[in-house]
Every structure is written in C-alpha cells, then in structure tokens.
Ligand code: ATP
Ligand code: TZP
Ligand code: MG
C-alpha cells in the first residue's frame with residue numbers, strides 16, 4: 027500500500043487489464059524462484075510453465091543473490107520447513123528485498139505446530155513480503171490470533187463469516203503495508219486500502235494437494251511482470267488460476283481430483299494461449315466484488 031489513495035479495482039477494470047497482463051507474462055517468461063515444500067515441487071513447476079513463467083525450484087539460499095539479479099520473483103513456502111530451510115529462506119529474502127524483487131510468503135500450516143508459529147515470526151521479523159497468502163487458519167495465525175489449532179496443513183471448517191474475514195485481511199494488510207490474501211471457496215484479498223472478494227474456482231481445488239501452493243507460484247509469476255500495481259497483479263493471477271480450474275472442473279473427461287489435475291494444467295495453458303492471441307473473453311467469467 028502506498029500513502030496516495032488508490033482507485034478501486036472494479037470488475038470492469040479487471041476485464042480490461044488482466045488478459046493483456048497474462049499475455050505480457052507469456053512473452054517475457056519471467057523467472058519464478060520457488061523455495062517450496064517437498065510435496066509440490068513438480069506440480070508448481072508445471073503450473074509455472076503452463077501459465078508462461080520460467081520456474082526454478084531452489085532451496086539453496088547461497089545462490090539466491092544470483093537468481094534475484096535475473097529480475098524475477100520469489101515464493102517462500104513453509105510447507106516442509108526445518109531450521110536449515112528457514113535460514114535459507116532468510117538468505118534468499120535478504121537478496122530479493124535488496125533488489126526490490128517481488129516476494130510472496132505462504133505460511134503453510136502456520137497454526138499447526140510451535141515450530142511453524144516461531145518460523146513465521148522469524149521470517150516476518152527478518153524480511154518484507156509483498157504478499158502473504160494462506161488459508162483461514164494460516165492467516166489468522168499470522169495476524170496474531172491465539173489458539174488457532176490447524177489440523178496439519180488444511181484449514182478445516184471456517185470459523186469466521188465473510189465480514190470478519192474481510193476485516194481481518196484488510197487490517198493485517200494495512201498493518202504490514204503489503205497484500206494479504208486469505209483463500210477459501212471465496213478468497214479475500216486486500217492491500218489495506220482496496221479489498222476484493224473473488225468467488226471463482228472449483229471444489230476440486232480443495233481436494234488436491236498443492237492448490238494453495240501453486241496459486242502462490244501463479245501470483246508471484248504475474249508480480250514479476252506487473253510491478254506498478256501489485257494488487258492488480260495478484261488478482262490477475264488468482265483469476266487466471268481459478269477460471270482455469272472452473273473450466274477444467276466441468277470437462278467431460280474430468281471425473282474426480284485425479285483427472286482434474288492434468289485438465290487444470292491444460293486449461294491454464296489454454297487461457298494463456300487465448301490471452302496471447304488477443305482473445306480475452308475468458309476473463310468475463312470473473313466473480314469479483316469490491317468489499
Ligand atoms: P487448505 O489446505 O485449507 O485447502 P490451501 O492452502 O490448499 O488450503 P485453499 O484455501 O484450498 O488453499 O485455496 C487454494 C485455491 O483453491 C484458491 O484459489 C481457492 O480459491 C481455491 N478453492 C479452495 N476451495 C475451493 C472451493 N470449495 N471452491 C472453489 N475454489 C476453491
Ligand atoms: N504437507 C506439507 S506441505 C503440503 C503437505 C500435504 C502441501 C500443502 O499444499 P496446499 O497447497 O496448502 O494444499
Ligand atoms: Mg486446498
């Protein structure tokens with residue numbers, strides 16, 4: 027968030043701007059450096075390739091300076107974190123923060139264990155994040171809620187109504203001077219001044235592993251090419267991702283979460299190709315409201 031007050035992002039603005047941002051990403055092929063968990067490495071790399079960014083999965087903090095110099099973005103995902111991984115994350119964050127490269131934090135399982143609660147605190151004290159994204163339990167934990175009991179990496183049943191989710195996300199974004207995204211069947215995203223709800227997506231996203239993590243890769247990839255308005259970049263990534271999931275979820279060849287995954291990668295690729303060829307009609311499926 028900046029001190030000058032910003033124009034709301036209306037659905038019409040998004041319809042006008044998002045497909046060309048996706049086309050720009052496909053032509054620039056920005057580097058997306060993923061320091062992510064052991065579960066989603068391959069899936070996240072394939073999502074990046076499908077949307078038109080260039081993934082590197084590297085958990086070695088010592089090479090982050092060289093990677094940060096290439097002008098891309100960084101995803102820090104705590105999914106399978108250890109003390110050693112945390113120190114690599116902090117080295118990489120220092121390198122990206124030094125050059126102003128976009129960085130996204132996914133505090134996976136933040137509310138599940140003491141190690142993770144401490145891990146989040148150490149990362150937030152040591153670095154600036156352009157975006158913090160997580161499910162409800164994770165974002166509540168990062169925002170400082172006491173007694174959040176996450177059962178592993180999943181959020182579980184929602185404890186908050188939409189109004190409370192909006193208040194929490196907006197307050198946290200204003201406090202951290204960044205963008206906060208709380209995912210769920212309706213996502214809430216804010217830069218502290220502008221807050222949106224997005225209700226695209228498909229229920230199969232909740233039934234595969236890595237849908238939260240690869241959304242992070244998608245958002246970070248778009249942020250590498252849309253530097254001016256970071257909220258617009260993040261929302262563009264969410265819409266591409268969730269509209270692709272909707273299209274995949276209703277395909278005849280998709281019969282459950284297993285067949286959904288390859289269809290979803292194909293639909294991400296298809297949306298990117300449509301955007302490149304100047305056909306931006308896919309964005310008309312956007313279900314976005316100003317909160
Ligand atoms: P969890 O582990 O609690 O599932 P997560 O980190 O996987 O959390 P999600 O909250 O599942 O993250 O969000 C990942 C993506 O899936 C987001 O784009 C979100 O909008 C979408 N999504 C999740 N559940 C649904 C649903 N029931 N309907 C539509 N989209 C969904
Ligand atoms: N365990 C550690 S990280 C991870 C699991 C299952 C993946 C979590 O992925 P997501 O995107 O939060 O569902
Ligand atoms: Mg999920």
Ligand code: MG
Nearest residue numbers: 134161238239
């Ligand atoms: Mg997650």
